[in-house]
Amino acid sequence: xxxxxxxxxxxxxxxxxxxxxxxxxxxxxxxxxxxxxxxxxxxxxxxxxxxxxxxxxxxxxxxxxxxxxxxxxxxxxxxxxxxxxxxxxxxxxxxxxxxxxxxxxxxxxxxxxxxxxxxxxxxxxxxxxxxxxxxxxxxxxxxxxxxxxxxxxxxxxxxxxxxxxxxxxxxxxxxxxxxxxxxxxxxxxxxxxxxxxxxxxxxxxxxxxxxxxxxxxxxxxxxxxxxxxxxxxxxxxxxxxxxxxxxxxxxxxxxxxxxxxxxxxxxxxxxxxxxxxxxxxxxxxxxxxxxxxxxxxxxxxxxxxxxxxxxxxxxxxxxxxxxxxxxxxxxxxxxxxxxxxxxxxxxxxxxxxxxxxxxxxxxxxxxxxxxxxxxxxxxxxxxxxxxxxxxxxxxxxxxxxxxxxxxxxxxxxxxxxxxxxxxxxxxxxxxxxxxxxxxxxxxxxxxxxxxxxxx
Numbered sequence: 170x171x172x173x174x175x176x177x178x179x180x181x182x183x184x185x186x187x188x189x190x191x192x193x194x195x196x197x198x199x200x201x202x203x204x205x206x207x208x209x210x211x212x213x214x215x216x217x218x219x220x221x222x223x224x225x226x227x228x229x230x231x232x233x234x235x236x237x238x239x240x241x242x243x244x245x246x247x248x249x250x251x252x253x254x255x256x257x258x259x260x261x262x263x264x265x266x267x268x269x270x271x272x273x274x275x276x277x278x279x280x281x282x283x284x285x286x287x288x289x290x291x292x293x294x295x296x297x298x299x300x301x302x303x304x305x306x307x308x309x310x311x312x313x314x315x316x317x318x319x320x321x322x323x324x325x326x327x328x329x330x331x332x333x334x335x336x337x338x339x340x341x342x343x344x345x346x347x348x349x350x351x352x353x354x355x356x357x358x359x360x361x362x363x364x365x366x367x368x369x370x371x372x373x374x375x376x377x378x379x380x381x382x383x384x385x386x387x388x389x390x391x392x393x394x395x396x397x398x399x400x401x402x403x404x405x406x407x408x409x410x411x412x413x414x415x416x417x418x419x420x421x422x423x424x425x426x427x428x429x430x431x432x433x434x435x436x437x438x439x440x441x442x443x444x445x446x447x448x449x450x451x452x453x454x455x456x457x458x459x460x461x462x463x464x465x466x467x468x469x470x471x472x473x474x475x476x477x478x479x480x481x482x483x484x485x486x487x488x489x490x491x492x493x494x495x496x497x498x499x500x501x502x503x504x505x506x507x508x509x510x511x512x513x514x515x516x517x518x519x520x521x522x523x524x525x526x527x528x529x530x531x532x533x534x535x536x537x538x539x540x541x542x543x544x545x546x547x548x549x550x551x552x553x554x555x556x557x558x559x560x561x562x563x564x565x566x567x568x569x570x571x572x573x574x575x576x577x578x579x580x581x582x583x584x585x586x587x588x589x590x591x592x593x594x595x596x597x598x599x600x601x602x603x604x605x606x607x608x609x610x611x612x613x614x615x616x617x618x619x620x621x622x623x624x
Contacts, residue, residue: 178540178543178544179536179537179539179540180536181540182536182539182540182542182543183532183533183535183536183537183539183540184239184240184536185539186535186536186539186553186554186557187240187241187532187535187536187557188214188215188239188240188241188242189554190382190385190554190557190558190561191240191241191242191561192214192241192242193381193382193385193558194242194378194379194381194382194561194562194565195212195242195243195244195378196212196242196244196381197377197378197379197380197381197382198244198246198374198375198377198378199212199231199244199246200377201373201374201377202244202246202363202374202377203229203231203329205366205370205373205374206328206329206361207246207247207248207361207362207363207366207370207374208230208246208247208248208296208297208325208327208328208361208362209231209244209245209246209247209327210230210231210232210245210247210297210327211231211232211233211234211243211244211245212231212232212233212242212243212244213232213233213234213235213236213242213243213244214234214235214236214239214242215235215236215237215238215239215240215241215242216236216238216239216240216241216242216243217236217238217243218236218237218238220236220237221234221235221236221237222234222235222236223235227326229326229327229329230297230325230326230327231327240532246362246363246374247295247296247297247327247361247362247363248295248296248359248362248363248364248365248366249295249363249364250292250295251364251589252292252293252295252296252364253589254285254288254289254292256279256281256285256289257289257292257293257355258351258352258354258355259279259351260275260279260286260289260290260293261293261298261299261351261354261355261358262347262351262354262355263275263278263279264290264293264299264314264315264316265299265316265344265345265347265354266344266345266346266347267316267344268315268316268342268343268344268345269302269313269314269315269316269342270313270314271312271313271314272286272287272290272310272314273286275289275290275314287310290314291310293314294314296358296359296361296362297317297325297327298317298325298358299314299315299316299317300314300315300316300317300341301313301314301315302314302315302342315341315342316339316341316342316343316344316345317341318333318338318339318340318341318343319338319339319345320332320333320335320337320338321335321336321337321338322335323347323349323354323357327361328361368580368584371580372577372580372581375573375576375577375580376566376573376577378562378565378573379561379562379563379565379566379573379574380562381562382558382559382561382562382565383506383558383559383562383563385555385558385562386506386555386556386558386559386562387499387502387503387506387559389551389552389554389555389558390498390502390505390552390555391495391498391499391501391502392498393548393551393552393555394493394498394501394502395492395493395494395495395498396492397490397548398490398491398492398493399490399491399492399493400488400489400490401488401489401490401491402439402486402487402488403439403486403487403488403489404438404439404440404486405438405439405486405487406427406428406429406436406437406438406439406441406442407425407426407427407428407487408422408423408424408425408426408428408484408485408486408487409424409484409485409486409487409488410424410484410485411423411424411483411484411485412483412484412485414483415481415482415483415484416471416472416473416481416482416483417471417482417483417484418483419472420458420469420470420471420472421467421469422458422460422469422471422484423462425462426460426461426462427460427461427462428442428458428459428460429459429460429461429466430457430458430459430468431445431446431456431458431459432445432446432448432449432456432457432458433457439486439487446482449471449473450473450478450479450480450482451478452476452478453473453474453475453476453477453478453479454473454475454476455470455471455472455473455475456470456471456473457469457470457471458470458471505559506559506563509556509559509560509563510563512525512528513525513560513563513564513567514567516567516609517567517569523612526609526612526613526616527616529609529613529616530613530617531610531613531614531616531617532614533614533617533618533621534613534616534617534620534621535557537617537621538553538557539553539554539557542554569602569605569606570595570598570599570601570602570603571599571602571603571606572602572606575598575599575602579595579598
């Protein structure tokens with residue numbers, strides 16, 4: 170029974186920590202997209218699922234919620250899929266002017282096949298420029314597509330500054346004359362999507378998720394250092410603790426005793442105590458200790474096993490806590506971030522890849538660490554969560570699809586060559602990246618299984 174509860178405890182904390190960190194990662198993408206006036210229709214805790222608990226914001230149009238499939242989160246930023254078709258403009262114009270249209274009607278009007286018509290309509294839905302009509306079977310295409318609600322300025326519920334109380338606003342499914350040429354209307358709609366955003370804005374949206382993870386880790390570690398402080402061994406001749414049943418405890422030494430003479434050598438620091446203990450411990454012989462307790466001086470004999478070298482007397486140094494200020498704590502955290510970044514970058518160096526993977530953890534290892542830290546206390550849990558968040562953020566900046574860094578790399582290449590990469594090239598890069606990610610997952614999972622379950 171206790172083992173079952175232990176497994177449940179581990180799974181609970183693993184799911185909780187990973188879901189939280191992935192959610193704030195996705196929230197970073199979402200918040201920057203909204204800041205840049207790019208449409209975002211959903212932000213959820215948990216993976217996509219037909220069962221969900223959610224509400225739709227009247228202010229920004231976004232649906233916020235949670236699904237039962239935890240271990241992550243997701244956001245839907247319009248235009249991420251990419252859509253290139255010369256018939257997008259007339260298709261959008263037709264749906265908007267009619268209010269309601271089927272894929273077959275669109276195909277007939279444009280003289281195209283049904284599959285292409287569905288592709289156009291689904292692409293416009295992804296932009297939130299068109300919306301699907303109600304349909305029960307979510308696995309199939311809807312029977313009808315509707316125009317979206319727009320205010321007098323053609324703004325939708327996802328656009329900043331919309332006001333449906335204005336005269337001239339139209340509801341979803343209601344015919345609407347835009348007063349614009351189809352190409353100009355399409356350009357306006359594209360401009361409110363990721364696809365239509367400028368190069369710097371696209372980079373900002375992609376980098377936002379990893380940056381949020383790194384900033385979160387930085388703030389948590391810095392705050393932990395300032396509040397909890399840093400423990401260090403104080404170089405004084407006062408005992409910090411005495412282990413019960415040890416030779417020192419049997420001799421009568423206690424925590425707080427101030428040692429003045431060890432084995433005939435005067436001592437006034439912990440370093441002096443260590444040096445004075447070296448000879449009797451190596452020889453396995455008894456020695457005298459003079460100490461001060463409550464203002465009075467005493468001398469006792471520590472009895473060691475005769476002739477048996479040992480490194481254990483049973484005493485430890487006094488440990489004190491130093492609370493760094495903001496500048497000192499921030500400097501320490503920045504150095505920690507740098508070290509983790511250097512370690513993760515070595516993953517891309519073939520001669521160091523396996524070395525880095527041997528020191529990495531999978532979902533299983535993360536769950537075990539999180540549950541152990543939760544049992545230890547708030548401070549330990551906060552530090553572990555921050556470490557995982559930092560690793561998650563920096564890993565996502567690696568220039569490997571499907572990581573955000575891989576998407577940034579593709580955007581940079583397209584900016585340099587001044588044209589979109591061919592879909593086949595993007596697909597090839599994605600397959601290579603997925604293969605590498607799968608390789609990493611398998612190796613670290615195997616290492617965790619061996620380390621945790623097989624010893």
